[in-house]
Amino acid sequence: MEWLIIWYTGLALATISLAMMVIEIMVRFYRHKIEVKQQYRRKTLSQWLSTYLFSPLETVDKKTLSLRQSDNWLLVEIADELFRSLKGGSAEKLTLVLEELGVYAYLSDFLDGNNAEKRMKAIQILYHSSRLSDAWLFQIMINYTEPERLRFLAMRVLLKKDACYVIPVIDTLEKNRNISWLLVADILRNTDSAGIEDLLKAAVHIRMPTAIRIGAMHALQELRAPIEIGYFHSMLQEKDERIRYHMLLIMKTVCPAIDNLILQEALADDSVRVRRMAAELSETQKQPELINALYTGLNDEDWLVTYHCACALYQLGDAGHRVLDLAVSREGRAGEIAKSVLLEQQKPVNIEG
Amino acid sequence: MNVMDQAQTFLQQYAQEIELVSLFFITNTLIIALIQLLPVLFVLIIHNKSKESFSEELFISSGLAPPVTILTPVFNEEALVEVSVDALLALKYPDYQVIVINDGSSDQTLHTLISRYELEKVDYAAEWKLEHEPVKDIYISRLNTNLLVIDKENGGKADAINAGINVARSDLFCVMDGDTLLEEESLLKIIKPFVDDPEHTIAVGGTVCVLNGCKVRHGIVEKVGLPKTFLELVQVVEYLRAFMIARNGWSRVGMLTLISGAFGVFKKDIVCNIGGYPKGSMGEDMELVMEMHRYVRDSLSSRHHIAAVPEPVCWTEVPSTIRSFCNQRTRWQQGSLETFFNNISILFNPKYGRVGLLSMLVILVVDVLGPVLELFGYFVITVTYAAGILEFHALLAYIGLMTLFGIFTSLLSLWLEERWNRSYKETRSYIKLLFVAIIENIGYRQLVNLLRLVGWLQFLRRKKEWGYMPRKGVQVIEQ
DSSP: OHHHHHHHHHHHHHHHHHHHHHHHHHHHHHHHHHHHHHHHHHHHHHHHHHHHHTSOGGGOOHHHHHHHGGGHHHHHHHHHHHHHHOOTHHHHHHHHHHHHHTHHHHHHHHHHSSOHHHHHHHHHHHHHTTOOOHHHHHHHHHOTTSOHHHHHHHHHHHHHHOGGGHHHHHHHHHTOTTOOHHHHHHHHTTSOGGGHHHHHHHHHOTTSOHHHHHHHHHHHHHTTOOOOHHHHHHHHTOSOHHHHHHHHHHHHHHOSSOOHHHHHHHHTOSOHHHHHHHHHHHHHHOOGGGHHHHHHHTTOSSHHHHHHHHHHHHHTOHHHHHHHHHHHHTOHHHHHHHHHHHHHHHSOOOOOO | OOHHHHHHHHHHHTHHHHHHHHHHHHHHHHHHHHHHHHHHHHHHHSOOGGGGSOOHHHHHHHTOSOOEEEEEEESSOTTTHHHHHHHHHTOSOSSEEEEEEEESOSSSHHHHHHHHHTEEEEOOOOOOOSOOSOEEEEEEESSOTTEEEEEEOOOOHHHHHHHHHHHOOSSEEEEEOTTOEEOTTHHHHHHHHHHHSTTTEEEEEEEEEEOTTOEEETTEEEEOOOOSSHHHHHHHHHHIIIIIIIIHHHHHTTOOOOOOTTEEEEEHHHHHHTTSSOTTOTTHHHHHHHHHHHHHHHHSOSOOEEEEEEEEEEEEOOOOSHHHHHHHHHHHHHHHHHHHHHTGGGTTOGGGHHIIIIIHHHIIIIIIIHHHHHHHHHHHHHHHHHTTSSOHHHHHHHHHHHHHHHHHHHHHHHHHHHHHTOOOOOHHHHHHHHHHHHHIIIIIHHHHHHHHHHHHHHHHTTOOOOOOOOOOOOEEEEO
């Protein structure tokens, strides 16, 4: 009996496998057929749409128009591609052509439908045509049943339209516990300089989730926001190591000249990551005031901190060289690293091109 | 009474017990098949968050991608080294350095590198923390300062990687084989988990696909194709099953124990703290991951993450001759056994979480005992059938079930691959793979098990042989 059960289980599996195989092959053939057809239609439709962009609207052939309307989705895809490549007056013309073709009428159907891909495209086209209402976008943004990427897209578009949406967007992002700071930065950087103050508030707000704060900091960096030195000082006092580290990362690109007190403080930080970044920054800053902090850094337990400190000392010229020579004469680990840095820096490679 | 009669009497006397033993083998086969089906379920059920997080373009435009050092050990690869390094230097990633480690090549590998990239000898400061064979010289390219070449005495792959780790200055390093080809966006994809969870992600493995049969131009796979021989074709199905499904599935539940040496990214600090790449091991990649698991559980927080990237990101050549294939499989088996016995203390140890309680059990059942029991099962069941103890339908059930389960898992993997990646675009290729997925269970599977048994024997005899793999499966369009 048990053999029969086993045997029938195997038979069932075989049937499932075979059925899967047959279905998959059929789907493949069907998909291939559709793809070939779509390619041809896409090409002709794209050519047709482009000709109307450069001719008066009255010439739109109503018969062809009704024929083309059967390709709603394809037309939307092509329109989206065209919008990405067009600028200024041509985009307005495309809007008029799409109006004439009745595309906007069925875009609202896409927006109400369940297909996330179609909704994304519809939002993009409506955005390019400046026909997207803020209320609509806001609804999408706060609706948690929407796919996340659609909600993120709505946030980006809202921020591009008006910087007044920075706070509502941050409020919504705040509810997403596992969000990555890079994604937050990607969304928030769509705002313009009018949003700087709100971003700054989010970045320094201690109760805000770290990912949001870091994202806001990087968005500020992208905007090249003028940031007061007090902001950086206060950030260095933060308990969260990630905030301190990202603060230095931002300073690397935003500040051509970093206050030596900030670097001194960072060189003595508890976190290896922060000390490494501070030592690396010191290399480009060439500030003689850092000489003592860098000398202390030569005895850091982390090799990279010591290495960058030694390089930074070398960059300081005679004063730094004397310190390095002193370290070399005292032997030990710091002396060895100082020696290898001296050797490395004395023979720079001639780069071509 | 002759021997045959005695055996016949014995079998008939213990018929009931022998039938029980046969049932044991069948149950064991079922358990292995079910274990192999588990990752498929994990892949289907557990959502992969990183897949829809941020776009790769964001990395490039924002300049926020963490710096990475790519370590490529090369040994006697003068013919391919230029293509590989060119491809590496053309990767889409904002901040990376390539370190080629010439592991004492006896051919013109170093000379080729020096002349092609105008290398200049430098005094390069490095932290010589990990032990390895002496480094003769370090070179830097005058054409591209992101390229560094270490020339050292021969010491094997692990030794070369350890030298590279010492010289690397970034927090993350990427290990890849000299013959592995990456996609342009491979680094961007594999770094994603580190950005998603920088505190807890300690290693990420890439999905490796079979290069044989593909067309390559300037070190980039231009056209994905299938190889011609059955041996290579069957390995395509195997790789799809192993990378797309098994590693991806196990990584989703935090039970990944292997990152392929062909392409993986690791946190430098952690690898340095465990003493670098394990030398002298036949399965150094598996050993490294296990040691990392142990280290983080012993010394750091338990919430660490070793991930696998589900998209195909790199291509490697698989053995195309029976001899090299046999060498590779016996070596893999020796590696698995070595890793298992080196880490046996964590088996069923709750301190090591899922890795100790479940992953090690999976290795024990599938890799350590699996091949022995399966082959022994074939023997016992055939003998008992021949002696008239087991009925024909029982024999059929055993062989049939094993074959059908194998077919089922392979087809499911192919189906998932088709849904996600669709690497093989031609319908003809797909049908070919389906066909191979069916017939691999008859003959090939048994051959692999036999080779694993040989691996067992070599492991017991402590025989270590790396073998040589001739490379001929790639069609290079233009250099």
